[in-house]
Amino acid sequence: xxxxxxxxxxxxxxxSGCSGVVAVGGAVSEYVVDNFKGVENSLPVSMNAAMASVQxxxxxxxxxxxxxEYQENGYLINxxxxxxEGLLQLSSQTKKLTxxxxxxxxxxxxxxxxxxxxxxxxxxxxxxxRVKNRARFNYAGYNYIRAEASLKSKRVGxxxxxxELDLQRSPEDNEWxxxxxxxxxxxxxxxxxxxxx
Numbered sequence: 001x002x003x004x005x006x007x008x009x010x011x012x013x014x015x016s017g018c019s020g021v022v023a024v025g026g027a028v029s030e031y032v033v034d035n036f037k038g039v040e041n042s043l044p045v046s047m048n049a050a051m052a053s054v055q056x057x058x059x060x061x062x063x064x065x066x067x068x069e070y071q072e073n074g075y076l077i078n079x080x081x082x083x084x085e086g087l088l089q090l091s092s093q094t095k096k097l098t099x100x101x102x103x104x105x106x107x108x109x110x111x112x113x114x115x116x117x118x119x120x121x122x123x124x125x126x127x128x129x130r131v132k133n134r135a136r137f138n139y140a141g142y143n144y145i146r147a148e149a150s151l152k153s154k155r156v157g158x159x160x161x162x163x164e165l166d167l168q169r170s171p172e173d174n175e176w177x178x179x180x181x182x183x184x185x186x187x188x189x190x191x192x193x194x195x196x197x
Contacts, residue, residue, distance in 0.1 A: 038103030039117045042093065043128045047074060050090050050098040052135035053128040061123060066165065068142070069157040069181045074098070076182035084113055086120075087182055100124060149176035149188045156187050 043050050058065050058079055063086075067078040074091040086104035093099055102120050104113040145157040149170045159165060159179070167189075170176035176188045 037112075038087070038101055039114075039121050040099065040101045041121050041125060043098045043100055043125060044096060045098060045128045045131065046096055046133060047090060047092045047098050048137070049131050049133055049135050050100065050124075050128060051075065051137040053124050053131050054088065054090070054100075055137050056131070057120065057124040057127045060127075061120060063120075064163055065160060066163045067145070067157060067159050067179070067182060068137075069145075069183055069185075069187075070155070071183075078182045080107070083107055084116060086117075143189060143191070145179060145181070145187045145189050147187060149173045149178075149190075151190070153188075156185075157181060159189060 043053070045053070054077065055065060063079045063081050063084075065077055065079050069076040071089075071091070074089065077088040077090070079086050079088060083106065084104055085107050086102060088103075089099075089101040091099045091101075100121065102117045104116045104120070105111060106113065139158060141162075142158040142160055144155045145159055147154040147156045149172045165179060167177040167179055170178050170188055176190050179187055179189055181187050
């Protein structure tokens with residue numbers, strides 16, 4: 001019975017695209033673990049310097065930082081190019097220590113791209129050694145994302161204007177668009193659907 005439950009859990013994770021890992025036996029466990037993990041490293045810099053390093057490194061490797069979600073102690077970031085998409089998490093451990101986690105997959109969301117993950121990790125790590133402590137992420141070209149379909153609601157992140165995003169019309173207000181954040185939560189942005197490039 002337990003074995004059947006674990007197999008069903010693994011299948012649900014595979015179908016939902018969840019980033020969890022289930023402990024199951026055999027080939028299924030290897031597939032789940034391999035496809036839902038990434039690489040991680042700690043950077044000896046502040047959160048602001050780490051964010052600046054990420055922005056410069058993504059640009060240098062031809063990735064677009066599309067959506068940034070605020071977290072209690074850091075950020076979740078969706079990034080992509082024409083063929084790959086990824087999730088990056090920055091977590092502040094101390095004022096001068098930031099943990100970086102990266103997961104990259106094909107745009108179909110099936111194949112994990114370990115070599116790309118490792119390359120991005122190395123590029124960001126090298127950049128963080130050269131970045132100044134006062135460096136900041138440049139938010140020019142980014143608009144706010146809100147918790148609710150209201151300008152008075154809490155700011156929960158930002159999105160890059162003009163990029164192709166998966167958006168739906170808000171059921172509450174036609175002037176707002178609903179977006180799925182990197183964490184999976186729903187949030188809102190105001191305006192027209194960005195033009196596809």
